[in-house]
Amino acid sequence: MNQLIERKKQADDIVRILHAELDISDTKYEEAEKRYNAVAEWLARSESRIRKYSPEIYVQGSFGLGTVIKPTSLDGEYDIDAVAKLDLSAVDVSQKELKGLIGDEIKGYAISQGLKKKPKEGKRCWTIEYADASKFHMDVLPSIPNEEAFRLLLEEKGVQSDWTRHAIGITDNLMPNYAKKGVRWPVSNPKGYAGWFKSQMQPAANEIFGKSVTLMESFVHVEDVPIYRIKTPLQRVVQILKHHRDLMYGDRDDKPISIIITTLAAHAYQNEQNILDALVNIVKNMSENIDDRQGRKWIVNPVNPLENFADKWTLYPKRQIEYYRWQKALQDDIEKLMSTTGGFKRLNENLQGFAGEKLSKSVLSKYGEEMREKSKEGSLMSAKGSGILGSTGTTVKKHTFYGAKSGK
Amino acid sequence: MKGRIIDSVFNVKRNHMTWIGAISPTPISSKYIIKIDYMERKSPKIFILEPTLEVYQDRSLPHVYDQKKQRLCLYLPRSGEWDSTMNLAFTVIPWVSEWLLFYELWLVTGEWLGGGIHPESSKKEEASE
Numbered sequence: 392m393n394q395l396i397e398r399k400k401q402a403d404d405i406v407r408i409l410h411a412e413l414d415i416s417d418t419k420y421e422e423a424e425k426r427y428n429a430v431a432e433w434l435a436r437s438e439s440r441i442r443k444y445s446p447e448i449y450v451q452g453s454f455g456l457g458t459v460i461k462p463t464s465l466d467g468e469y470d471i472d473a474v475a476k477l478d479l480s481a482v483d484v485s486q487k488e489l490k491g492l493i494g495d496e497i498k499g500y501a502i503s504q505g506l507k508k509k510p511k512e513g514k515r516c517w518t519i520e521y522a523d524a525s526k527f528h529m530d531v532l533p534s535i536p537n538e539e540a541f542r543l544l545l546e547e548k549g550v551q552s553d554w555t556r557h558a559i560g561i562t563d564n565l566m567p568n569y570a571k572k573g574v575r576w577p578v579s580n581p582k583g584y585a586g587w588f589k590s591q592m593q594p595a596a597n598e599i600f601g602k603s604v605t606l607m608e609s610f611v612h613v614e615d616v617p618i619y620r621i622k623t624p625l626q627r628v629v630q631i632l633k634h635h636r637d638l639m640y641g642d643r644d645d646k647p648i649s650i651i652i653t654t655l656a657a658h659a660y661q662n663e664q665n666i667l668d669a670l671v672n673i674v675k676n677m678s679e680n681i682d683d684r685q686g687r688k689w690i691v692n693p694v695n696p697l698e699n700f701a702d703k704w705t706l707y708p709k710r711q712i713e714y715y716r717w718q719k720a721l722q723d724d725i726e727k728l729m730s731t732t733g734g735f736k737r738l739n740e741n742l743q744g745f746a747g748e749k750l751s752k753s754v755l756s757k758y759g760e761e762m763r764e765k766s767k768e769g770s771l772m773s774a775k776g777s778g779i780l781g782s783t784g785t786t787v788k789k790h791t792f793y794g795a796k797s798g799k
Numbered sequence: 800m801k802g803r804i805i806d807s808v809f810n811v812k813r814n815h816m817t818w819i820g821a822i823s824p825t826p827i828s829s830k831y832i833i834k835i836d837y838m839e840r841k842s843p844k845i846f847i848l849e850p851t852l853e854v855y856q857d858r859s860l861p862h863v864y865d866q867k868k869q870r871l872c873l874y875l876p877r878s879g880e881w882d883s884t885m886n887l888a889f890t891v892i893p894w895v896s897e898w899l900l901f902y903e904l905w906l907v908t909g910e911w912l913g914g915g916i917h918p919e920s921s922k923k924e925e926a927s928e
Binding site (some may be wrong): 393398399400549729732733734735736737738739752755756758759760762763766767771772773777778779780781784785786788789790791792793795797 | 824827858860880889896897908
């Protein structure tokens with residue numbers, strides 16, 4: 392029996408169980424989908440003042456990438472990020488007007504649903520608070536199509552991108568031209584980003600699809616499968632990293648932001664099929680995709696060469712320091728996980744960075760349950776020489792532990 | 800038994816066999832020194848010689864016949880789970896590994912996840928204590 396292989400298998404089981412504890416159910420994704428579809432229907436209803444602009448709603452952010460994690464705090468909520476796009480141009484309407492048009496309909500929606508809280512206006516979004524047991528709130532981002540203008544902008548700056556399709560113009564109430572017509576709007580491309588993210592894991596997604604009887608029975612092409620149902624190791628690692636970050640930073644302003652974590656992880660992912668391999672390799676290599684440009688750090692948006700996800704690092708140098716400190720903590724925690732000796736007590740300590748106290752115990756409990764199931768089925772083996780339990784050696788025969796109850 | 804385990808001591812007197820060896824239940828675990836005392840026609844007695852086992856908070860060790868001597872209960876007596884025709888190496892040794900695995904997990908979680916029965920009650924414990 393190769394000890395190294397058994398060790399790796401055990402670490403892999405632990406990481407797999409840890410991920411399962413962080414993950415949300417498909418039902419939760421479906422619930423989110425129902426919510427933004429309901430908003431879409433409202434925007435397009437016959438009495439809607441924006442019906443004539445062919446309103447479209449689509450999801451973005453972690454619900455759009457399949458990387459949502461359970462909220463870390465007890466009263467934490469799920470953030471659904473949705474784009475609301477109207478078929479208007481920057482000549483027809485100012486950012487302020489668009490924000491108002493959509494805001495009015497959103498406010499009407501909240502009243503129609505009997506929501507206790509009024510929608511909140513943010514710098515770029517309207518936030519709907521659902522105050523029910525679902526613990527959702529939805530950030531709706533008003534936008535207009537912006538492909539042409541974006542392409543022109545890139546040409547002007549002498550750069551190009553393969554991902555200009557689906558570029559949108561968004562509103563920002565701190566911009567000086569916020570109330571003017573015929574000006575350049577801030578640009579974004581969440582659909583493009585999702586497309587890029589998917590392309591980084593396409594081979595892994597294809598393999599998972601091909602091996603899944605359930606998925607192949609329900610869908611003809613892998614492209615038809617909702618992104619949250621595929622769950623590649625990349626998606627799972629992003630979830631684990633976000634949770635590690637949450638444990639370390641809570642709500643602090645200087646925490647590494649999710650778009651940076653997601654983008655760097657997606658760059659580093661090599662389509663590993665095994666979650667432990669993916670975790671180890673991504674943590675090792677993710678910082679390599681941070682560029683140095685004339686003394687400033689650049690994490691370029693893969694679908695917009697003009698956007699730097701690390702631009703705030705110049706304004707707030709602490710954030711750059713914190714990113715690298717978080718990286719070091721990640722490396723150390725991986726090292727601890729992979730080289731534990733001294734039993735499960737030690738493993739529990741070494742899992743703290745990735746899991747926290749309560750979750751760590753829960754993970755080990757579930758691991759114990761899995762081992763018991765294996766033993767009951769007769770698939771647990773005890774290796775010759777060391778007695779190590781795993782997949783080689785003598786089968787552990789059926790037996791019942793007996794003897795005194797553990798008391799005080 | 801002799802050829803089965805390395806680093807072990809094997810001692811046979813007339814109808815009494817003692818075996819001492821090191822077992823590690825999982826790749827991350829430390830080594831435990833165990834002793835199997837087998838008297839012909841009697842049930843084997845299994846002890847953890849080293850280390851002195853820690854306990855969860857202030858509880859006592861579960862599934863042992865004797866706390867101080869650290870003698871393990873691995874199977875139901877007279878249930879047929881073990882009888883004298885069985886090969887110790889193939890039955891008891893793997894059970895010790897399993898006991899040690901669940902012991903280590905009990906130390907962290909306070910739950911005995913290996914299932915089992917207690918003599919006072921006939922209630923079967925499933926996932927937890």
